[in-house]
Amino acid sequence: xxxxxxxxxxxxxxxxxxxxxxxxxxxxxxxxxxxxxxxxxxxxxxxxxxxxxxxxxxxxxxxxxxxxxxxxxxxxxxxxxxxxxxxxxxxxxxxxxxxxxxxxxxxxxxxxxxxxxxxxxxxxxxxxxxxxxxxxxxxxxxxxxxxxxxxxxxxxxxxxxxxxxxxxxxxxxxxxxxxxxxxxxxxxxxxxxxxxxxxxxxxxxxxxxxxxxxxxxxxxxxxxxxxxxxxxxxxxxxxxxxxxxxxxxxxxxxxxxxxxxxxxxxxxxxxxxxxxxxxxxxxxxxxxxxxxxxxxxxxxxxxxxxxxxxxxxxxxxxxxxxxxxxxxxxxxxxxxxxxxxxxxxxxxxxxxxxxxxxxxxxxxxxxxxxxxxxxxxxxxxxxxxxxxxxxxxxxxxxxxxxxxxxxxxxxxxxxxxxxxxxxxxxxxxxxxxxxxxxxxxxxxxxxxxxxxxxxxxxxxxxxxxxxxxxxxxxxxxxxxxxxxxxxxxxxxxxxxxxxxxxxxxxxxxxxxxxxxxxxxxxxxxxxxx
Amino acid sequence: xxxxxxxxxxxxxxxxxxxxxxxxxxxxxxxxxxxxxxxxxxxxxxxxxxxxxxxxxxxxxxxxxxxxxxxxxxxxxxxxxxxxxxxxxxxxxxxxxxxxxxxxxxxxxxxxxxxxxxxxxxxxxxxxxxxxxxxxxxxxxxxxxxxxxxxxxxxxxxxxxxxxxxxxxxxxxxxxxxxxxxxxxxxxxxxxxxxxxxxxxxxxxxxxxxxxxxxxxxxxxxxxxxxxxxxxxxxxxxxxx
Numbered sequence: 001x002x003x004x005x006x007x008x009x010x011x012x013x014x015x016x017x018x019x020x021x022x023x024x025x026x027x028x029x030x031x032x033x034x035x036x037x038x039x040x041x042x043x044x045x046x047x048x049x050x051x052x053x054x055x056x057x058x059x060x061x062x063x064x065x066x067x068x069x070x071x072x073x074x075x076x077x078x079x080x081x082x083x084x085x086x087x088x089x090x091x092x093x094x095x096x097x098x099x100x101x102x103x104x105x106x107x108x109x110x111x112x113x114x115x116x117x118x119x120x121x122x123x124x125x126x127x128x129x130x131x132x133x134x135x136x137x138x139x140x141x142x143x144x145x146x147x148x149x150x151x152x153x154x155x156x157x158x159x160x161x162x163x164x165x166x167x168x169x170x171x172x173x174x175x176x177x178x179x180x181x182x183x184x185x186x187x188x189x190x191x192x193x194x195x196x197x198x199x200x201x202x203x204x205x206x207x208x209x210x211x212x213x214x215x216x217x218x219x220x221x222x223x224x225x226x227x228x229x230x231x232x233x234x235x236x237x238x239x240x241x242x243x244x245x246x247x248x249x250x251x252x253x254x255x256x257x258x259x260x261x262x263x264x265x266x267x268x269x270x271x272x273x274x275x276x277x278x279x280x281x282x283x284x285x286x287x288x289x290x291x292x293x294x295x296x297x298x299x300x301x302x303x304x305x306x307x308x309x310x311x312x313x314x315x316x317x318x319x320x321x322x323x324x325x326x327x328x329x330x331x332x333x334x335x336x337x338x339x340x341x342x343x344x345x346x347x348x349x350x351x352x353x354x355x356x357x358x359x360x361x362x363x364x365x366x367x368x369x370x371x372x373x374x375x376x377x378x379x380x381x382x383x384x385x386x387x388x389x390x391x392x393x394x395x396x397x398x399x400x401x402x403x404x405x406x407x408x409x410x411x412x413x414x415x416x417x418x419x420x421x422x423x424x425x426x427x428x429x430x431x432x433x434x435x436x437x438x439x440x441x442x443x444x445x446x447x448x449x450x451x452x453x454x455x456x457x458x459x460x461x462x463x464x465x466x467x468x469x470x471x472x473x474x475x476x477x478x479x480x481x482x483x484x485x486x487x488x489x490x491x492x493x494x495x496x497x498x499x500x501x502x503x504x505x506x507x508x509x510x511x512x513x514x515x516x517x518x519x520x521x522x523x524x525x526x527x528x529x
Numbered sequence: 530x531x532x533x534x535x536x537x538x539x540x541x542x543x544x545x546x547x548x549x550x551x552x553x554x555x556x557x558x559x560x561x562x563x564x565x566x567x568x569x570x571x572x573x574x575x576x577x578x579x580x581x582x583x584x585x586x587x588x589x590x591x592x593x594x595x596x597x598x599x600x601x602x603x604x605x606x607x608x609x610x611x612x613x614x615x616x617x618x619x620x621x622x623x624x625x626x627x628x629x630x631x632x633x634x635x636x637x638x639x640x641x642x643x644x645x646x647x648x649x650x651x652x653x654x655x656x657x658x659x660x661x662x663x664x665x666x667x668x669x670x671x672x673x674x675x676x677x678x679x680x681x682x683x684x685x686x687x688x689x690x691x692x693x694x695x696x697x698x699x700x701x702x703x704x705x706x707x708x709x710x711x712x713x714x715x716x717x718x719x720x721x722x723x724x725x726x727x728x729x730x731x732x733x734x735x736x737x738x739x740x741x742x743x744x745x746x747x748x749x750x751x752x753x754x755x756x757x758x759x760x761x762x763x764x765x766x767x768x769x770x
Contacts, residue, residue: 017614019638366592434610437571438684439600439627441592444634448623452614 017455018447022362024462025355027348031402038402043395046235050392053237057245067227067243074223075250076299077141078213081148082206083296088149089156090198092118097161099169099190104182115161122154123511125471128504130216131492135316140309144221145300148212152205163197164190195285196265203258210251215385215475225385232391244384251383261288316497326498333487333499339510341483345405346470346514352409353469354462357417358451361424366442375421381414386472390479404476404485412465412472419461423454460525467518471511484510530579532565532742539565540576540742547688550716554730554750555723557739558766563723564607566739567690570721571604600627603686605694605710609677611665617676618661621647624683650679654709671702678709689714691722695729707732727753727762738765 096114130147175185217225231240364370390407397403432449477485491499532540568574589595648658654675695703711732714720738745
């Protein structure tokens with residue numbers, strides 16, 4: 001679409017990078033146009049109570065204790081799922097690296113095959129894994145851990161193999177031609193440059209795991225998420241905020257801690273996507289990694305996570321597609337509308353998530369206190385599980401696509417907003433200062449001084465985020481009329497297993513196609529001009 | 530006025546008036562405070578003591594009025610501060626941003642605006658108007674210098690400041706660029722330019738010597754003509770405290 005326009009110099013309309021950054025925000029126009037028709041005044045008073053409760057959270061020891069226990073469970077599940085995904089991802093990543101197959105066996109087709117296979121667990125959202133496992137093995141602590149570990153592991157595997165295959169092979173070849181055995185040559189040549197990228201990405205995955213563990217709780221897999229949903233449904237807003245403020249504190253501590261480590265270890269920032277090197281801190285990094293093992297074991301013991309529970313699974317009572325009734329039931333589903341709804345929701349939410357941060361930052365530019373408020377609202381946005389936002393929005397809006405898109409879009413805007421702020425902080429201030437010295441106002445100085453350099457990497461990350469969003473549409477299925485996601489939850493609650501499996505398969509195929517598309521868009525955005 | 534620094538002040542007791550049409554050269558060893566003086570002059574750095582008057586007035590209090598004052602002061606930065614991701618045309622128009630409102634600033638990122646004025650600005654610095662559609666990243670070093678000056682012309686300032694614009698240029702380019710800058714500084718426009726080359730003072734009206742944050746001399750350029758100013762220069766560049 002627009003990508004083709006800026007490749008062709010003859011085209012009259014060529015939005016320059018800073019303008020490209022603002023274009024996704026145009027989605028606000030149609031959204032604001034339909035919003036008045038979606039409003040119903042019913043929950044205005046409740047919403048006021050909700051907002052007031054933020055300032056007056058319940059401090060009753062009983063509530064506080066229960067929220068803390070829930071938080072501990074959620075953090076524990078996140079930590080275990082994350083640690084398992086790292087181990088899994090490292091092993092699978094090594095196994096799907098072309099470089100490694102070539103140096104050990106002389107051929108690289110198994111790597112390609114494994115890569116393609118790994119796309120399947122990656123394409124299915126952790127919530128779907130959680131709900132499927134819940135049906136197979138019942139409510140066990142291990143379910144949430146595995147639900148996080150599987151898709152995250154496949155994601156880490158992809159990043160690991162990409163990192164390895166992108167490394168300079170000359171060092172490796174030098175060691176190999178000097179007669180070193182392949183495993184030790186690989187470790188020596190690839191280990192040091194790989195570690196920072198892996199740790200930086202791994203730290204970021206830990207934040208994602210915490211969000212996912214909270215989300216799984218909202219769907220009944222235990223921990224703080226479950227408490228948040230129950231208190232919201234029973235309108236106990238003061239108790240809801242007790243849990244939220246605690247979660248906020250943990251999230252903030254985690255992000256600050258990881259940010260500190262990233263700076264201390266001089267890791268590449270996410271927008272730069274460059275490569276760092278280990279340097280002097282290598283031993284420290286390895287120590288931290290080694291310390292994670294006993295920590296994970298202790299947490300697993302405390303939560304009662306027992307992998308053996310996975311063995312006692314019970315098959316879904318499938319009727320089998322051979323029988324006409326089941327097949328007819330499948331074909332009766334309005335597939336085109338379901339897929340269309342999912343894609344529409346993805347595009348709407350992605351445009352919101354990508355477009356809101358640069359636009360709001362620009363509007364707030366002249367007032368530093370507002371900028372801080374904005375940063376705080378990003379934090380709230382990314383910490384808050386989208387299904388809860390959707391439930392809250394239902395107090396004001398009709399159920400449907402707009403409500404779901406707002407919930408998903410605001411959550412992801414929180415993630416992208418922080419990324420944009422980090423990227424801008426890393427960029428040189430010279431240009432913005434020069435413009436300000438020439439009498440240019442703070443907003444235009446930001447637009448012309450800082451946005452040009454950040455535009456392409458930010459949009460490229462936005463393309464990746466759109467692909468994540470497609471997978472995530474299932475989590476707001478509970479507000480209805482959102483395509484595959486809401487149909488999936490419906491099939492689940494009516495025990496229509498054939499439908500469920502077919503929906504999961506279609507979802508996965510859609511996600512794979514989306515991944516391919518967003519990869520292409522990203523490569524085009526990052527290509528030198 | 531003065532500017533405090535860590536330990537020794539970066540500028541101390543500097544008093545200076547620049548009149549319309551004056552071409553003033555700022556000489557001094559590295560670390561003498563030349564860049565600080567220019568930063569105070571363009572409003573980036575408020576002095577810690579004393580005051581800066583612009584056309585007889587102190588800096589305006591309201592942001593808008595202050596920006597209007599600053600728009601009359603143009604700076605040629607040492608690293609040029611061109612916007613790499615934009616075209617030559619868009620960079621030239623960036624000189625008009627202070628005068629433009631939002632709609633035009635956004636439109637500039639989409640369409641070629643004010644092409645005739647931009648082509649004229651390029652002609653004044655001996656660049657071909659065909660460059661307008663080019664991305665800045667495609668220009669050579671000399672072309673970039675000229676583009677930065679052309680952008681200043683688009684800003685149309687009353688006071689031109691330049692922070693060692695000749696530092697990284699070969700002698701031929703440096704002489705040509707200086708001639709260009711001097712030619713632009715006809716009344717009512719004034720020029721304050723810092724440089725390291727006492728041999729290039731010919732076109733200036735006044736020369737100011739800055740050393741360790743203090744004004745060492747403020748003379749007509751003739752006083753520093755080859756032969757006459759040797760003692761002053763020796764004093765300015767003498768080594769040690």
